[in-house]
Structure formats: structure tokens, C-alpha cells
Amino acid sequence: MQTLPSLTIGRHTVPYPIVQGGMGIRVSGAGLAAAVANAGGIGVISAVGLGMRSPYFNIDEKNPKTRQAEFFEANRLALIDELQKARTLSPTGILGVNIMVAARDYECLARTAVDHGINLIFSGAGLPLTLPALTAHRPEVALVPIVSSVRAAQVICKKWQRQFHRLPDAFVVENPQSAGGHLGAKVEELGDSALSPEVVIPALRRYLSENFDSPIAIIAAGGICDRPTLAHALALGARGVQIGTRFIPTQECDADWRYKEFHLHARPEDVVLVPSPVGLPGRALRNAFVDRVKAGEIFDEREQCFANCLQVCKFRDRRETYCILRALDRASRGDVDNGLVFAGSAVGQPGSQGHAAPKRIQPVAEVMAELVAQ
Numbered sequence: 039m040q041t042l043p044s045l046t047i048g049r050h051t052v053p054y055p056i057v058q059g060g061m062g063i064r065v066s067g068a069g070l071a072a073a074v075a076n077a078g079g080i081g082v083i084s085a086v087g088l089g090m091r092s093p094y095f096n097i098d099e100k101n102p103k104t105r106q107a108e109f110f111e112a113n114r115l116a117l118i119d120e121l122q123k124a125r126t127l128s129p130t131g132i133l134g135v136n137i138m139v140a141a142r143d144y145e146c147l148a149r150t151a152v153d154h155g156i157n158l159i160f161s162g163a164g165l166p167l168t169l170p171a172l173t174a175h176r177p178e179v180a181l182v183p184i185v186s187s188v189r190a191a192q193v194i195c196k197k198w199q200r201q202f203h204r205l206p207d208a209f210v211v212e213n214p215q216s217a218g219g220h221l222g223a224k225v226e227e228l229g230d231s232a233l234s235p236e237v238v239i240p241a242l243r244r245y246l247s248e249n250f251d252s253p254i255a256i257i258a259a260g261g262i263c264d265r266p267t268l269a270h271a272l273a274l275g276a277r278g279v280q281i282g283t284r285f286i287p288t289q290e291c292d293a294d295w296r297y298k299e300f301h302l303h304a305r306p307e308d309v310v311l312v313p314s315p316v317g318l319p320g321r322a323l324r325n326a327f328v329d330r331v332k333a334g335e336i337f338d339e340r341e342q343c344f345a346n347c348l349q350v351c352k353f354r355d356r357r358e359t360y361c362i363l364r365a366l367d368r369a370s371r372g373d374v375d376n377g378l379v380f381a382g383s384a385v386g387q388p389g390s391q392g393h394a395a396p397k398r399i400q401p402v403a404e405v406m407a408e409l410v411a412q
């Protein structure tokens with residue numbers, strides 16, 4: 039096998055072509071992001087819901103509606119804390135932040151990240167059509183939309199070029215057939231080979247090289263967990279990979295140890311699709327919570343929307359499904375029975391060339407060394 043190439047996105051270069059996927063809530067915070075950056079990849083903090091478990095906010099379950107304005111301010115302050123902590127842990131590493139377009143405080147979080155020295159912004163769960171306007175005063179910040187189709191990438195390129203005279207520095211192409219978290223496709227589209235990386239990555243590469251002179255890197259995401267799956271993505275035409283699930287059972291991952299252990303002991307057959315209040319399917323580990331959601335039981339009358347956090351939310355608007363902030367937060371705090379534990383389909387998989395699935399919680403540096411080993 040060949041030596042891996044370095045990865046350049048905009049003005050930032052890292053020794054290894056590995057981006058750690060942003061994982062909320064507080065699964066990838068400063069600890070995991072800094073460790074990946076220190077090991078030669080790009081570390082990414084997920085900005086979603088950081089206010090939840092911060093000194094700036096406490097849910098008042100008796101009177102939840104009174105707290106909505108405070109929640110966004112808590113998210114902003116907690117993001118600043120997380121960015122400063124990551125920079126202290128990794129003074130020279132390349133650090134990104136992942137911000138969901140679907141979040142109502144998206145613009146505030148993007149501006150905050152830029153003003154506090156972040157190197158890159160990754161943005162999905164919707165098309166980040168206004169992102170260049172939010173970051174125009176800091177052109178050194180690389181902008182990386184997350185897409186699942188060539189069509190979505192085309193819409194972003196055309197709009198950014200026309201309105202902002204700027205193009206993305208890279209695209210993350212997330213494979214909905216295998217990625218963890220919210221998926222960029224409906225359930226009925228999931229078997230469609232048109233969304234497979236074998237089709238989307240070469241087609242996107244062709245579109246970018248035929249239409250633009252500037253280098254726009256493609257980063258493949260979903261199901262990448264070892265050197266062979268990484269090499270396959272590069273062979274398709276990606277310049278790098280984004281990896282989420284494989285970084286969860288690590289010492290530096292910011293979730294509770296029970297969350298990491300739950301991931302560590304999960305088998306491939308535990309990975310299921312689950313409906314989410316944003317209207318997209320998510321990929322997660324089966325547990326009592328998922329069973330209740332699937333049985334249509336989960337909505338708890340006593341819980342009310344306290345944050346008004348999403349642009350579209352079935353829980354807030356129709357009293358259906360569940361509060362995703364609470365569900366993700368419960369899980370990453372260690373309540374893996376009653377919380378939502380997102381996971382990609384690479385969980386517990388032996389690698390494609392007989393590499394063993396992880397057997398213990400490892401330091402990030404060891405996982406990185408395994409990913410890049412020849």
C-alpha cells in the first residue's frame with residue numbers, strides 16, 4: 039500500500055487525509071477534536087446544543103418556555119469555551135467546527151466560531167447557502183458543505199459563486215447507506231445506488247474539474263473505519279475521509295464512558311434506522327429508547343419544547359416523535375437506555391481485510407496510527 043497523501047483544504051494542510059466528523063451533543067467536543075488535530079488529522083467540534091450541559095443553562099422542566107432565549111446565548115458562550123479549550127489542548131493543530139443548517143442559531147454559531155479562531159466550518163443538515171456571508175471578514179476560514187448528492191453540491195456552487203464570488207474549499211460527501219447520525223436521504227432512497235460513493239464521488243469530481251479552476255477537495259464520509267476502507271475512498275477520487283463512529287470508543291471522546299462502552303460492545307446487527315423530529319432518518323444503535331420510538335410510544339406529555347432549537351421539528355410543531363436535544367444529551371451523559379445513541383454502520387465491524395473490531399477504549403493516537411498504517 040502507498041504512503042497516504044497529506045490533505046489541504048483552503049489554506050490549511052494536515053499530514054494525514056483524515057477529518058474527524060463532528061458529533062453532537064458533546065460526543066466530539068474539545069477533547070476529541072484536539073486529540074485528532076494533535077495526531078495529524080483535522081479535529082472537529084460539534085456546535086450542536088453545547089449550552090445543554092454548560093454553566094450557562096439549566097432546563098427548568100416546570101416552566102420550559104421561559105428559557106428559550108437563554109438557551110441560544112448559552113450555546114454561544116459554551117461554544118466559545120469549547121473553542122478555547124480545544125486551542126489550549128492543540129495550540130497548532132487544525133480545528134474545525136460542525137454547525138447544522140437546521141439549527142435556529144446557525145448564523146450566530148458560525149459567526150462565533152469564526153471570531154474565535156476556528157480554521158474550518160463544516161456544515162450540513164440542510165444547504166449552507168448563506169455561509170460565505172457570515173464568514174466574509176475572515177477569508178482564511180475554509181468552508182466545507184456536507185452533501186449526499188452532486189445536485190446539492192451544484193446548487194451550493196452556483197449560489198455561492200453568483201452571490202458571494204466564492205466557492206467551497208471542499209465538500210464532504212456523506213454516504214447515507216452507512217453514515218451515523220442524521221442522513222441526507224429519505225428511507226425509501228437509501229437503497230438507491232445513485233447515492234453510493236462509487237457513483238457520487240467520481241461524478242462530483244468530474245463536475246468540479248470541468249467547471250472550476252480552483253482546487254475543491256472531496257472528503258468521503260460513512261462507513262470508513264480502517265486503512266482498506268480509507269484507501270477505497272481515495273481510489274474513488276476523494277482527497278480525504280471523514281470518520282465519526284471509529285473515533286467514539288476512544289479515551290479522548292467527550293461522551294460519558296458508558297456511551298463509549300455501548301459503542302465498543304455493539305455488533306453490526308445493533309445498527310438501526312430511527313425517525314427523528316427533523317423529518318430525516320437517523321442511524322443509531324438499538325436500545326430501549328429506539329424500540330419505544332419505533333413503537334410510536336416515545337412522546338412524553340410532560341416534556342415540552344424548551345429551546346425551539348430547530349427550524350423544523352415534529353416534536354415542537356406536532357407533538358410527535360421526541361425532543362432530540364434531550365435524547366442526544368441523555369445518551370452522551372451516559373443514559374444509553376433512554377437516550378439516542380447515533381452510530382454508523384461500521385460499528386463493531388471487523389475491517390474488510392480481517393482487521394479486528396476495537397476491543398478496548400483506545401487513545402486517539404493509536405486509532406490514527408492504525409488508520410494510516412501500511
Ligand SMILES: Cc1cc2nc3c(=O)[nH]c(=O)nc-3n(C[C@H](O)[C@H](O)[C@H](O)COP(=O)(O)O)c2cc1C
Nearest residue numbers: 059060061062217218219260261281282283380382
Ligand atoms: C454520534 C454521532 C453524532 C453525529 N452528529 C453529527 C452532527 O452533529 N452534525 C453532523 O453534520 N454530522 C453528525 N454526525 C455524522 C458524522 O459527522 C460523520 O459524517 C458520519 O458519522 C460518518 O460516518 P461514520 O460514522 O461511519 O464514520 C454524527 C455521527 C455520529 C455517529
